[in-house]
Amino acid sequence: xxxTSNIYKGIGREFASHETVNxxxxxxxxxxxxxxxxxxxxxxxxxxxxxxxxxxxEQHLFRYLAEFDFRYxxxxxxxxxxxARHIAAIKGIEGKRLTYRGTYRATHA
Numbered sequence: 001x002x003x004t005s006n007i008y009k010g011i012g013r014e015f016a017s018h019e020t021v022n023x024x025x026x027x028x029x030x031x032x033x034x035x036x037x038x039x040x041x042x043x044x045x046x047x048x049x050x051x052x053x054x055x056x057x058e059q060h061l062f063r064y065l066a067e068f069d070f071r072y073x074x075x076x077x078x079x080x081x082x083x084a085r086h087i088a089a090i091k092g093i094e095g096k097r098l099t100y101r102g103t104y105r106a107t108h109a
Contacts, residue, residue, distance in 0.1 A: 001018075001019050001020070001021070001033050001034060001035055001037075001038070002019075002035060003022070003023050003035055004023070004024070019033040020033070021033055021034060041069075041072050044068060044071075044072060045065070045068045048064075048068060049064065070088075070089070070092070074088055
């Protein structure tokens with residue numbers, strides 16, 4: 001679901017369906033079609049990037065987005081408490097190994 005901006009014209013090829021709302025005629029929702037969810041997510045993301053992280057290189061943008069996706073998908077408003085969020089975060093590291101050599105190479109490449 002997007003607004004009618006031209007940058008979204010080709011999105012229908014990438015997804016099973018594509019619905020739009022026309023903000024220029026004051027249409028912000030039509031049934032289940034709206035952009036409120038993504039606008040809320042980006043609002044939280046932008047506040048976090050300005051307030052907490054303050055800088056993000058394009059190289060690591062996907063990591064920051066993944067973190068905020070996790071936070072948004074596991075928030076109190078969806079009934080996820082601190083304990084459940086903690087367990088979900090710990091499960092996310094299963095099978096992964098972080099070594100000094102790997103981080104050093106990435107930083108000094």
